[in-house]
Amino acid sequence: MNVSVVLFTSDLRLHDHPPLRAALDGSRQVVPLFVRDRAVAAAGFAVPNRLAFLADCLRDLDAGLRARGGRLVVRSGDVVDEVCRVAAETDADEVHMAADVSAYAHRREARLRRALEAQGCRLHVHDAVTTAVPPGAVTPASSDHFAVFTPYFRQWSRQWLRDALGAPRTVRVPDAARSGELPVRAEISEVSPGLASGGESEGRKRLAAWLRGGITAYQDRHDDLAADATSRLSPHLHFGTLSPVELVHRARGAGGPGADAFVRQLAWRDFHRQVLAARPDAATADYRTRHDRWRSERAARADVEAWREGRTGYPVVDAAMRQLRHEGWMHNRARLLTASFLAKTLYVDWRVGARHFLALLVDGDLASNQMNWQWVAGTGTDTRPGRVLNPVGQAKRHDPDGAYVRRWVPELAGLDAPVVHEPWKLRGPERAAYDAYPDPIVDLSEGLARFKRARGYG
Numbered sequence: 001m002n003v004s005v006v007l008f009t010s011d012l013r014l015h016d017h018p019p020l021r022a023a024l025d026g027s028r029q030v031v032p033l034f035v036r037d038r039a040v041a042a043a044g045f046a047v048p049n050r051l052a053f054l055a056d057c058l059r060d061l062d063a064g065l066r067a068r069g070g071r072l073v074v075r076s077g078d079v080v081d082e083v084c085r086v087a088a089e090t091d092a093d094e095v096h097m098a099a100d101v102s103a104y105a106h107r108r109e110a111r112l113r114r115a116l117e118a119q120g121c122r123l124h125v126h127d128a129v130t131t132a133v134p135p136g137a138v139t140p141a142s143s144d145h146f147a148v149f150t151p152y153f154r155q156w157s158r159q160w161l162r163d164a165l166g167a168p169r170t171v172r173v174p175d176a177a178r179s180g181e182l183p184v185r186a187e188i189s190e191v192s193p194g195l196a197s198g199g200e201s202e203g204r205k206r207l208a209a210w211l212r213g214g215i216t217a218y219q220d221r222h223d224d225l226a227a228d229a230t231s232r233l234s235p236h237l238h239f240g241t242l243s244p245v246e247l248v249h250r251a252r253g254a255g256g257p258g259a260d261a262f263v264r265q266l267a268w269r270d271f272h273r274q275v276l277a278a279r280p281d282a283a284t285a286d287y288r289t290r291h292d293r294w295r296s297e298r299a300a301r302a303d304v305e306a307w308r309e310g311r312t313g314y315p316v317v318d319a320a321m322r323q324l325r326h327e328g329w330m331h332n333r334a335r336l337l338t339a340s341f342l343a344k345t346l347y348v349d350w351r352v353g354a355r356h357f358l359a360l361l362v363d364g365d366l367a368s369n370q371m372n373w374q375w376v377a378g379t380g381t382d383t384r385p386g387r388v389l390n391p392v393g394q395a396k397r398h399d400p401d402g403a404y405v406r407r408w409v410p411e412l413a414g415l416d417a418p419v420v421h422e423p424w425k426l427r428g429p430e431r432a433a434y435d436a437y438p439d440p441i442v443d444l445s446e447g448l449a450r451f452k453r454a455r456g457y458g
Contacts, residue, residue, distance in 0.1 A: 002028040003090045003174055007035070007083055007097040008072075009105075011129050011240035012057040013200040014064045014167040018126045019096035021165050031090055031177045032065055033083065034058060036076040039104070048190040049328035049362045053198035055183040057239050060199025062182060070171030073179040080111045087121050090174045094122045098129035098240075101273045102366050103280035131270045132244040133159045135277035145278035147381055149271050156267050164246040192328035195362060196235060203236035207247070211254055218258035223333045225316070226403035230332060231262065234363035237269065244269070272371040275381065283370045284351065286379040290455060294349035303346050306441050307338070308356055310409070313440035315421055316395035317341050319408035326408075328362040333398050339376040340389035345447035347454060350377035378455075386457055388448055395421040411437040 004023035011017060012034075023030045040046050062072035075082040083095060095116055099109075113123045127134035138155040139145060146152035185191070196202075210231045221229035236242040248266055251259040276282055286292075297304055303312075310318035310325070320334035330338070335357075342353045354373040358364040374380025378387075399405060402417035412420050412434060419425065424439050452458065 002026065003031065003092040004028050005031045005033055005083060005087050005090070005092045005095040007033050007079075007095060008061070009034075009098060009100060009240075010238065011098045012054075012061050013203075013241050013243065014061070014068075015200065015204070016164040016243035016246045017167075018129055018162075018165065019098055019124070020168065020171075022124065022126065023094070023096045024168055024171070029090075029172045029174045030070070031073055031086055031092060031173060032061075032070060032171065033073045033075065033086055033177075034061075035079045035082045036074065036180075036183070037079050038077055039079070043104070045358070045364075047359050047364070048188055049192050049195055049360060050364060051183070052185045052188045052191045052195055053235055053239060053328075053362045055185040055188065056198030056202070057200070057241055059182050059184075060201050060241075064167070064200060065171055065173075068168060068171045070173045071179070072182070073173070073177045074182055075180055079108055080115050083112060084115050084119060084121075086177060087116065088119060089178070090176045092121060094124060096124045096126065099125050099127050099134065100130060101135055101277040101280075102283065106280070128162055128245055130240055130244070131273055132156075132161060132248045132266060133270050135270075135274035138274075145274050146271065147275070148383060149268065149381065152271050152274070153264065153267050156270060161245055161248060164243060164249055192326055192360065192362075194327040196232070196327070196329065198235065198239060198241065198362075200236075200241040203233070203241040206231070206233060206236065207242060207250070211250060215251065215254055215262055216256060216258045219256075219261040220258075222261060223398050225319075225331055225333060225399040226401065226407070228331070232329070234365075235329070238363040238365045269365075269368055271381075272367045275371055276367040282374065282380075283366055287371075287374050287381065288379055288385075290379055290385060292349075292379070293454060295347050296349060297352045300346060300348045303441055304342075304348060304352060306438075307342050307346065307348075307353075311438050312341070312442075313424065313438045314341065314391045314395075315405040315409050315412055315423065315437075316399060317391050319405045322408045324357070324360050328360055330361070331404075333394070335372065336376055337389045337391055337394045339373055340387075341391055343373070343377040344388045344451045345391075345442060345444065347447070347451055350374060350379065386452075386455060388451060390444060392421055392444070409437065 006020050006023045065071050116123050133156050221227050244266055251263050306312050310321035312318055317338050320330055320338045324330045339353055342348050343350045350373045354370055357369055371380055375382045378385030402420035405420050406413045423434055
């Protein structure tokens with residue numbers, strides 16, 4: 001009997017899955033395996049929103065496999081121990097998995113390779129599964145990675161992409177492959193009430209709708225907060241229910257400025273992953289230090305709590321933070337302006353904000369989250385580290401009618417733009433009518449001056 005194990009990690013799909021297709025080569029039996037990794041929970045990454053979305057993904061993956069004659073095998077514990085145990089139980093002689101970029105993923109791969117070799121089993125790691133272009137595939141002449149996006153994007157755009165693979169028709173799983181119970185979304189507590197559904201089936205429906213309608217206007221509307229005109233595919237990319245290779249191909253096939261802008265965002269995702277792959281300590285340490293003397297979470301406790309709760313007195317910031325809590329997701333423009341407000345206007349350590357985002361975001365990807373926070377904080381790859389996003393200016397530009405603010409800050413629902421973005425300017429009885437909403441916790445000019453002093457900008 002020829003048996004292969006496919007270890008699913010952040011690639012929970014059947015379409016365009018190179019490890020699965022390679023494992024099935026030669027009509028082999030396959031064990032589709034997912035390990036509920038106790039190390040993820042120990043590190044604090046097993047948060048309710050992602051656990052709920054993961055439960056959807058695993059149940060959908062199992063259903064897709066059963067429709068093809070197979071099933072998903074779920075185990076819990078140490079990944080290396082469980083993979084080796086499954087391989088021994090089923091007499092598997094090879095294991096296939098997707099490459100990943102974090103320091104933990106590198107350690108996991110090294111441990112797994114050693115352990116499998118000790119029991120006579122080969123490990124095959126596949127690139128271009130969770131990225132379109134693998135980290136390290138394009139590099140500048142003087143470094144092991146690109147530190148600036150624009151030259152990276154030029155080379156990324158010229159790279160050959162493999163063809164997207166169809167889903168297999170048949171998957172045969174050996175009887176000896178024992179499985180634990182699949183997780184159930186309804187049994188997970190503290191999930192955001194507006195959290196989207198997960199799974200490859202849902203992801204492919206969203207993709208089809210996006211290509212059919214939204215992508216054409218993406219270039220013009222992707223920063224429009226109220227329009228909600230982004231793809232919302234980021235959770236599916238994070239869990240791998242959609243393939244970045246397939247998304248690039250299909251967007252390019254659609255063509256036009258909107259598709260080009262969308263492909264650029266997929267390249268940004270690969271860019272951050274190649275940075276983290278080369279500099280794994282950037283997950284917690286400044287990529288480029290500015291010698292900041294950040295306010296700590298303890299020193300800025302009241303300001304941090306107001307930011308988390310959406311009670312800063314700046315309506316667009318508060319709307320975004322409330323959207324995050326309700327949906328486990330936030331518009332990309334809103335992520336930028338809320339991060340700038342915390343890191344630069346309040347001058348709080350970017351890691352405080354990054355942790356909060358990871359605690360709630362269903363698409364809480366380590367590379368994109370940490371590197372975007374560093375970009376905004378001016379410690380990452382931004383070529384203008386001193387830029388500060390003014391929340392009032394951002395609101396008037398990207399929510400000109402105030403619809404986004406009124407959607408998420410009902411205390412201000414009776415106000416029209418532009419005053420809905422600056423309710424503190426109301427006087428007397430008019431302000432009293434909206435006194436349920438707080439005054440700003442910081443004056444923007446004072447926050448800007450503090451940041452400039454701290455950075456030595458004069």
